Amino acid sequence: MNKTILKSIACGALVFSTVGCKEEQVEVTPIAQPSGRSALIAALETQATGLVDSFNNVLVDSQFLKNLNLENPPEKISMETENDVKKAIDYLLSNELSDNGATVYSPDTRICSEILAKNHPETCQDVFSKIKLAQVEQDASSGYVEIYLANIKAFGFVYTPELISAQVDLSALLAALAKADEIIVAHQEESMELPSSASGNVSVTVAQKLGATVVDLTVNQKIHIQGVNHEMQSYDIAIEAGQNAATVSAFPAMGVASLQVNIPAVAATFPVHDHDNINHAVELSFPGGSGLATLNNAMSMIEFSGVKLKSSTVSAKADGQAMAQLTVNGQVDAQVTSYQGGHVGLKFLSAIDGQLTAVSNPLFSEQGTITASITQGTEAYFAKDADQAKILAGNFQYVGTQDFLSNINATAGMCIQGDENQDLILQTVVCQ
Numbered sequence: 001m002n003k004t005i006l007k008s009i010a011c012g013a014l015v016f017s018t019v020g021c022k023e024e025q026v027e028v029t030p031i032a033q034p035s036g037r038s039a040l041i042a043a044l045e046t047q048a049t050g051l052v053d054s055f056n057n058v059l060v061d062s063q064f065l066k067n068l069n070l071e072n073p074p075e076k077i078s079m080e081t082e083n084d085v086k087k088a089i090d091y092l093l094s095n096e097l098s099d100n101g102a103t104v105y106s107p108d109t110r111i112c113s114e115i116l117a118k119n120h121p122e123t124c125q126d127v128f129s130k131i132k133l134a135q136v137e138q139d140a141s142s143g144y145v146e147i148y149l150a151n152i153k154a155f156g157f158v159y160t161p162e163l164i165s166a167q168v169d170l171s172a173l174l175a176a177l178a179k180a181d182e183i184i185v186a187h188q189e190e191s192m193e194l195p196s197s198a199s200g201n202v203s204v205t206v207a208q209k210l211g212a213t214v215v216d217l218t219v220n221q222k223i224h225i226q227g228v229n230h231e232m233q234s235y236d237i238a239i240e241a242g243q244n245a246a247t248v249s250a251f252p253a254m255g256v257a258s259l260q261v262n263i264p265a266v267a268a269t270f271p272v273h274d275h276d277n278i279n280h281a282v283e284l285s286f287p288g289g290s291g292l293a294t295l296n297n298a299m300s301m302i303e304f305s306g307v308k309l310k311s312s313t314v315s316a317k318a319d320g321q322a323m324a325q326l327t328v329n330g331q332v333d334a335q336v337t338s339y340q341g342g343h344v345g346l347k348f349l350s351a352i353d354g355q356l357t358a359v360s361n362p363l364f365s366e367q368g369t370i371t372a373s374i375t376q377g378t379e380a381y382f383a384k385d386a387d388q389a390k391i392l393a394g395n396f397q398y399v400g401t402q403d404f405l406s407n408i409n410a411t412a413g414m415c416i417q418g419d420e421n422q423d424l425i426l427q428t429v430v431c432q
Contacts, residue, residue: 036103036135036137036140036143037093037103037135039137039140039141039142039143039159039161040135040143040145040159041089042161043141043142043159043160043161043163043164044089044159044164046161046208047163047164047206047207047208047213048085050206050208050213050252051206051213051215052077052082053213053252054213054250054252054257055074055076055077056076056077056252057252057253057255058250058251058252058255058256058257058295058297059074059257060073060074060075060076061076061255061297062255062295062297063255063297063298063300063338064295064297064300064301064302064338065338067300067338067339067340067341067342067343068338068342068344069341069342069384084115087111087114087115088111088115088116090108091107091108091109091110091111091114091115092105092107092108092111092133093105093107093133094106094107094108095107095108099134101136102134102135102136103134103135103136104132104133104134104135105132105133105134105135106131106132106133107128107131107133109121109124109125109128109129111124111128112124112125112128113125122187123183123184123187123189126183126186126187127149127180127183127184130149130150130179130180130183131147131148131149132147132148132151133145133146133147133148134146134148141160141161142158142159142160142161143158143159144156144157144158144159145157145159148176149176149177149179149180150176150179152172152175152176152179153172153176154172154173154176154177155167155168155169155172155173162207162208162209163205163206163207163208164205164206164207165203165204165205165206166203166204166205167201167202167203167220168201168202168203168204169200169201170198170199170200170201170202170223170225171197171198171199171200173198174194174195174197174198177192177194178194180192181194193227193229193230194227195225195226195227196226196227196228197224197225197226197227198223198224198225198226199221199222199223199224199225200219200220200221200222200223200224200225200239201219201220201221202217202218202219202220202223203216203217203218203220204216204217205218211251211252211253211254212249212250212251213249213250213252214247214248214249214250215247215248216244216246216247216248217244217245217246217247218242218243218244218245219239219240219241219242219245219264220241221241222238222239222240222241223237223238223239224236224237224238224239225237225238229271231271231279233271233279233281234269234271234281235268235269235270235271236268236269236270237266237267237268237269237270238266238267238268239264239265239266240264240265240266240288241264242262242263242264242288243262244260244262245261245262245263245264246259246260246261246262246263247259247260247261255296255297255298256294256295256296256297256298257294257295258292258293258294258295259292259293259294260291260292261289261290261291261292261293262288262290263286263288263289263290264288265286265287265288265310266284266285266286266288267283267284267285267286268283268284268286269281269282269283269284270282270284272318272363274362274363274364275364280318280319280362280363281318281319281320282316282317282318282323282363283316283317283318283320284314284315284316285314285315285316286314287309287310287311287313287314288309288310288311289307289308289309289310290306290307290308290310291304291305291306291307291308291331291332292304292305292306292307293305293307299337300337300338300339301335301336301337301338302335302336303334303335303336304332304333304334304335304336305333306331306332306333307331307332307333307334308328308330308331308332309328312327312328312329313325313326313327314326314328317361318361318362318363319361319362319363321361321362322359322361323358323359323361323363323364324356324357324358324359325356325357326354326355326356326357327354327355327356327357328352328353328354329352329353329354330350330351330352330353331350331352332348332350332352333348333349333350334346334347334348334349334350335347335349341384342384342385343381343382343383343384344381344382344384345379345380345381345382345392346379346380346381346382347377347378347379347380348374348375348376348377348378348379348394349376349377350376351373351374351375351376352373352374353371353372353373353374354371354372354373355369355370355371355372356369356370356424357369358404366403366404367402367403368400368401368402368403368404368405369400369401369402369404370398370399370400370401370404370424371397371398371399371400372396372397372398372399373396373397374394374395374396374397375394375395375396376394377393377394378391378393378394378395378396379391379392379393379394380392380396380416386432387417387418388415388416388417388429388431388432389415389416389417390413390414390415390431391410391411391412391413391414391415391416392412393412394411394412395409395410395411396408396409396410396416397409397410398410398426400424400425403422404422404424404425405425406419406425406426406427408426408427408428410428413431414428414431415428415429415430415431415432416428416429417429
């Protein structure tokens with residue numbers, strides 16, 4: 001990830017959770033005094049520092065990633081980017097006024113010409129001229145901030161010395177973005193192709209706890225998003241409510257991070273092209289899932305614990321006809337280790353098996369079943385740039401029928417490789 005992308009992400013995040021990072025007086029007075037604005041800045045800087053340190057120390061400096069010898073590894077957030085962020089905050093919290101107990105800021109549009117859109121700032125300037133930020137203090141160290149675009153509240157967030165928590169109503173956010181899109185189109189620029197409707201409520205919280213930076217996503221109210229893409233194909237996504245749908249905890253000083261997921265059920269319809277470039281509507285029914293993934297750089301390892309579906313079956317249809325069904329029994333407890341030179345090792349700490357059944361449908365004509373099972377203690381080794389995997393221990397069984405006809409029983413010392421002509425067919429081969 002290069003600096004430009006990181007800069008865009010950082011500044012984009014400020015646009016949506018902005019209000020709090022530069023602090024001076026809420027009142028118009030030449031004497032600098034402690035204020036609610038300074039408390040807001042302190043809260044945002046604390047969270048920003050935690051996020052930057054976590055990204056730089058846990059991910060960019062990750063021994064796990066370094067071993068993989070990636071062609072385009074992520075880069076650290078540089079001082080240049082940090083200075084741009086501070087400058088962006090300075091511009092965002094400009095032109096302050098008092099209004100019914102709130103401090104209202106009107107961003108300086110130089111944020112566009114100097115940071116966000118240096119080459120073509122006109123559209124950006126027009127959008128930012130419609131943005132207002134309103135801060136209401138609860139006490140000397142906490143309060144609430146609301147972000148408005150063209151007098152439509154996009155979302156708001158709470159700040160305290162320990163955390164920042166944004167509450168987002170998707171219908172309100174969509175309405176605000178629609179106003180921004182009107183401005184973009186009026187400048188003869190490409191539309192954002194926003195959904196036609198969106199409902200639901202989510203919260204995103206960033207906090208510092210015992211040396212860790214914790215980011216939590218919760219779906220407070222069922223999400224439902226509908227729209228049409230640029231090819232005039234419809235999509236429809238529904239996500240059930242669920243607490244702590246995803247929680248990331250990073251310990252920068254230790255080089256350790258974890259991702260705990262409790263993904264709620266998802267029902268989605270979206271367009272997919274077939275081999276003749278014809279669109280088909282695919283319906284996916286996902287029951288939700290849970291699990292924990294931990295990155296330990298001292299061991300160059302990612303460990304997966306208790307990764308499982310909330311019910312055993314995932315199903316899909318194409319144009320209303322049955323397409324495929326996946327049934328999984330058990331859970332994934334596994335370790336993925338990276339080695340110098342880009343090699344990867346995989347070890348299963350628990351047994352797992354599953355079956356995929358595909359039937360001929362409007363999207364593809366292949367049909368048949370694939371049954372696979374992995375015994376506890378099975379280990380595999382993937383050499384860098386190799387097109388095969390070597391079984392070091394345990395047992396891997398794979399049986400395919402009809403169009404996926406195959407039957408392998410791989411044990412220690414054997415190698416597995418995919419069929420060049422078909423993605424779902426595996427076979428044992430002589431190890432190279």
